[in-house]
Amino acid sequence: MQIAIVGGTGTLGRYVAERLSQCGHEVRALSRHSSEYQVDLKTGEGLAEALRGCDVVVDASNDASKSASQTLVSGTERLLAAEQAAGVQHHVGVSIVGCELVPMGYFQTKAEQERVLTVISFTLNAGRIIALDVVRNPDKLRNVPVPPP
Numbered sequence: 591m592q593i594a595i596v597g598g599t600g601t602l603g604r605y606v607a608e609r610l611s612q613c614g615h616e617v618r619a620l621s622r623h624s625s626e627y628q629v630d631l632k633t634g635e636g637l638a639e640a641l642r643g644c645d646v647v648v649d650a651s652n653d654a655s656k657s658a659s660q661t662l663v664s665g666t667e668r669l670l671a672a673e674q675a676a677g678v679q680h681h682v683g684v685s686i687v688g689c690e691l692v693p694m695g696y697f698q699t700k701a702e703q704e705r706v707l708t709v710i711s712f713t714l715n716a717g718r719i720i721a722l723d724v725v726r727n728p729d730k731l732r733n734v735p736v737p738p739p
Contacts (some may be wrong), residue, residue, distance in 0.1 A: 594618045594644040594678075596629065596669060597651035602684065606650055618644065621651075631665025632657075637672035647673055648682040654696055662703045670710045683707045 593610055597603040598619025607617045620627045620640045629636035631651055641647065649669060653661035666683075673681060683704070690701035 591646060592616045592618070592644045593646045593648060594620050594627070594641055596620045596631070596647060596649045598627075599623045600650060600652060602652075603648075603650035606648055610648075631669060632660045634668040634672065637669060638675065641672055641676035641678055644676065644678050646680045646682065647678050648684070650684050656695075658696060658699045659702065662699050663706055666703050666706045667710060670707075681707070 593615050595603045595607045595610075595617060598607050598617070599621040603619065603621070607619050611617045618627050618640060620629045620636075622628060622630055627636070627640040629640050631637075647669070649666065651661060651665065670681065685704055686697065686700050689697040689704070692698070
């Protein structure tokens with residue numbers, strides 16, 4: 591299976607890419623800093639080319655800056671539209687448990703990203719949307735079953 595990891599050079603993305611590779615999947619690390627698949631969620635630049643031929647996208651992107659919504663909310667909209675155009679079948683979104691309950695900017699932005707995933711998945715028929723709740727310790731991901739390639 592061809593899997594694109596958005597944010598694939600970041601802390602979580604690197605770990606997810608390594609784990610999926612170990613399970614026999616073909617993995618593409620997408621990010622602004624990727625040597626092969628440079629993408630920018632704020633502009634959509636590079637997404638079409640990077641997603642061509644992919645079956646699944648794991649969105650492990652992050653942005654804790656004051657302009658986080660440009661990446662996490664608007665960027666998610668651009669990403670899902672590019673996935674639909676490329677024929678991607680599944681999208682895995684990474685989020686934070688209970689983010690909608692925390693009255694702070696970053697957490698509210700993550701909650702808005704989740705809402706975008708829910709709404710656009712129905713509007714674009716962009717495939718199955720799975721919201722993952724991730725704890726700070728990525729070792730916990732070792733227990734997440736990964737389907738065979």
